[in-house]
Amino acid sequence: MIPVLIPSLPETDAIVPYLRRIDQSHIYSNYGPLSRAFTETLCRFVSERADGAPVAATITGSGTTAIELALRYRIAGRKGRLCLMPAYTFVATAHAAVNVGLEPFFADVDPETLALTPAIAARALAAAGGDVAAVVVVSPYGAPIDVAAWEAFETAHGIPVVFDAAAATLNLHRVGAQPICVSLHATKALGIGEGGAILTTDTDLVAQTTAMTGFGFSASSRVSEVRGGNYRISEYAAAVGLAVFDGLEARIQQLRDASLAYVAGFERIGVRMQPGFGRDWLTMTITALFEPGTADAVTAGFDADGIQWRRWYGTGCQAHPAFATCRHDGLAGTAAAAASAIGVPFFPAITPAQIDAVCGSVERSLAAR
Numbered sequence: 001m002i003p004v005l006i007p008s009l010p011e012t013d014a015i016v017p018y019l020r021r022i023d024q025s026h027i028y029s030n031y032g033p034l035s036r037a038f039t040e041t042l043c044r045f046v047s048e049r050a051d052g053a054p055v056a057a058t059i060t061g062s063g064t065t066a067i068e069l070a071l072r073y074r075i076a077g078r079k080g081r082l083c084l085m086p087a088y089t090f091v092a093t094a095h096a097a098v099n100v101g102l103e104p105f106f107a108d109v110d111p112e113t114l115a116l117t118p119a120i121a122a123r124a125l126a127a128a129g130g131d132v133a134a135v136v137v138v139s140p141y142g143a144p145i146d147v148a149a150w151e152a153f154e155t156a157h158g159i160p161v162v163f164d165a166a167a168a169t170l171n172l173h174r175v176g177a178q179p180i181c182v183s184l185h186a187t188k189a190l191g192i193g194e195g196g197a198i199l200t201t202d203t204d205l206v207a208q209t210t211a212m213t214g215f216g217f218s219a220s221s222r223v224s225e226v227r228g229g230n231y232r233i234s235e236y237a238a239a240v241g242l243a244v245f246d247g248l249e250a251r252i253q254q255l256r257d258a259s260l261a262y263v264a265g266f267e268r269i270g271v272r273m274q275p276g277f278g279r280d281w282l283t284m285t286i287t288a289l290f291e292p293g294t295a296d297a298v299t300a301g302f303d304a305d306g307i308q309w310r311r312w313y314g315t316g317c318q319a320h321p322a323f324a325t326c327r328h329d330g331l332a333g334t335a336a337a338a339a340s341a342i343g344v345p346f347f348p349a350i351t352p353a354q355i356d357a358v359c360g361s362v363e364r365s366l367a368a369r
């Protein structure tokens with residue numbers, strides 16, 4: 001059996017030096033020294049890979065709560081009860097909106113890129129009928145986001161945009177004031193177990209959402225200035241995070257080599273992947289895009305060959321009973337995306353032979369049709 005994903009985090013020995021610092025400081029949470037060091041390291045990493053803008057971050061307990069806090073900040077004082085978002089996303093996006101009192105309105109996606117576009121969002125805004133408080137733009141499986149296009153969208157429509165870029169921490173080419181929410185879950189290319197972050201150049205947003213992570217207290221007081229809760233990470237999570245950065249360059253190289261092997265293997269047999277994947281950006285949930293009517297034969301072949309696969313976003317959020325009554329503007333592109341996009345085995349230690357086995361299985365299934 002070739003598994004679809006094997007998460008891997010730093011091993012014990014790499015974490016121990018940071019754990020010893022906790023033993024000495026006796027600080028276990030509440031924005032302690034390791035948490036602050038992790039936040040600074042993450043900001044520097046993202047800044048350097050983006051356009052050099054000084055990125056600030058709010059660290060949260062998960063990617064889902066990062067989206068919640070970013071939304072809560074951006075809808076404060078605004079009218080509207082709907083949150084426009086693509087139906088084709090992991091269901092966490094929809095939960096986050098509901099958790100801050102909004103109701104998802106599902107928009108379609110472009111089946112070529114699997115992403116919501118400003119044009120599709122503008123059409124959905126009109127269909128929603130003027131009751132939209134915010135738009136959540138999702139980076140499908142970590143694909144880079146066109147921040148400039150969404151800044152123009154926000155200016156044109158006057159509706160705040162929040163990015164759910166859960167899997168895109170390695171792929172942020174630009175960071176602006178609009179909050180970019182990432183997940184640091186173990187299954188992500190940059191994972192620490194559980195965690196999330198809001199990345200932005202807006203320091204007021206970071207000050208307010210950081211306060212929200214600790215009961216709404218501002219840095220120097222025990223007075224709740226804003227509504228909040230406990231969304232912090234512990235020093236133990238930050239210890240893992242610092243160890244992750246120690247090994248990150250080597251891990252990125254490993255991911256890049258395996259990704260390029262997949263790109264070459266699928267190119268050889270004429271199978272598409274997400275635009276730019278492998279050459280321009282990396283992820284842990286690698287998705288191949290099959291032509292209409294062919295994916296079922298490929299997945300049957302995978303089952304017969306002992307190759308695990310997954311439709312990581314299922315058939316869209318509207319298919320979940322919890323969100324079945326949410327409105328949408330027609331989801332033909334979502335159905336096409338869900339039918340075509342199949343997650344194939346991928347993990348840092350995947351071998352060339354395993355990648356050959358996956359591509360060979362696809363080639364045989366397509367030839368037998």
Ligand SMILES: Cc1ncc(COP(=O)(O)O)c(C=O)c1O
Binds near residue numbers: 062089
């Ligand atoms: C698109 C998307 N949004 C949100 C999340 C939620 O992140 P977390 O599991 O860290 O809460 C995920 C997690 O996989 C995701 O893929």
